[in-house]
Amino acid sequence: MKIGVPIEIKNNENRVGMTPSGVFELTKRNHNVYIQKNAGFNSGFLDEDYIEAGATILDTIEEVYSVADMIVKVKEPIEPEYKLIKADQIVFTYFHFASSEVLTNAMIESKSVCIAYETVEDADGSLPLLIPMSEVAGRMSVQQGAKYLEKPIMGRGVLLGGIPGVPPAKVLILGAGVVGVQAARMASGLGASVHVLDINMKALRHVSDVMPNNVISEFSSEYNIRKHIVDSDLIIGGVLIKGAKAPKLITRDMLKEMRPGTVMVDVAVDQGGCFETTKPTTHQDPTYIIDEVVHYSVANMPGAVPYTSTMGLTNVTLPYVIKLANDGWEKACDNSAALAKGLNIVKGEIVYKEIAEAFDMEMA
DSSP: OEEEEOOOOSTTOOOOSOOHHHHHHHHTTTOEEEEETTTTGGGTOOHHHHHHTTOEEESOHHHHHHHOSEEEOSSOOOHHHHTTOOTTOEEEEOOOGGGOHHHHHHHHHHTOEEEEGGGOOOTTSOOTTTHHHHHHHHHHHHHHHHHHTSGGGTSOOOOTTOBTTBOOOEEEEEOOSHHHHHHHHHHHHTTOEEEEEESOHHHHHHHHHHSOTTEEEEEOOHHHHHHHHTTOSEEEEOOOOTTSOOOOOBOGGGGGGSOTTOEEEEGGGGGTOSBTTOOOBOSSSOEEEETTEEEEOBTTGGGGSHHHHHHHHHHHHHHHHHHHHHHHHHHHHHHOHHHHTTEEEETTEEOOHHHHHHTTOOOO
16 A cells, blocks of 8 residues: 655644654555655654655655555644545544534545544543543643743743642643543642542542542532632643533633633643633644633644654554555454544545534434
8 A cells, every 4th residue: 555644734733644663564564655755854753764664755745645545644634735635545643523614524525534543442442542642632731731820921820839838739630531640640740739520430530549649539510610710720621522522611701710820721622622712722822811811722732742742643553554554444444343433534424423413414
């Protein structure tokens, strides 16, 4: 199979769809891999590394899309790429269709085979291709939140871990999944007072079992959320509903109950966000302020640490890329129930229920 890896052209997206190591695994199986010139540069991988692994370097994104049977990316295609995608071409990437009707319609019109990293699902319900980026984003949410709590950036002027004689910041985390656990791990390690809310008691028990004493688990309800936001310094949204829009757990009216300079980091922004006031931002312009509350909602947080993120992503996507390359998408999905759940849009038809429901569209 001919596999193409283009440069990511989304704002400040520095990751790349495949490492040289991944290329080597494909070329030794007699597949052809085409890398756009300098595609890996911002992740720390040179064209020479890819050539040594057996790839062919192409100058333009148009050439990569034109030659490839399968495109392996990181983020969803954006408008300049829509016209480059061919009928029957496999596009394997993060899509997050439920948050964008424009993207959904564009991929329907392309007649391509869209396989979404974020809905590939193991038998136990886990999302193996989403986990490493959720781990990165969960840890980064605290790192970024701590920075934006600083007064020069309009935060409350609070040091996350406090100092002797001065209490630490209070961190409220909505969701006890991968993002929430990683955020709690980072925040607690810095000495913050951490409260994790979720409606899944099994997840809350896990938090209580593995976290230190400065992490408190609590059942999530609107009442409890409203109780905590009045004195929280940093609020992290990490709620995920597979393939669907995130629920709005913090509404616009709640902002008036928060202290000026409170920071909210919405890690669920890719799925529409779990704060009503969330709108996607970029690393170039990451924050905005509503009612004196600082909002951070960068839609590709792991793109700021591309070496770590690209390595972690290729670790989990490569086995599926190999299956698709060896067998073609139909046989690969027949043989892998996990990969079959990654099918979102196939040759102009929506095949994933949550996407159809998000936009009141028909499902194949």
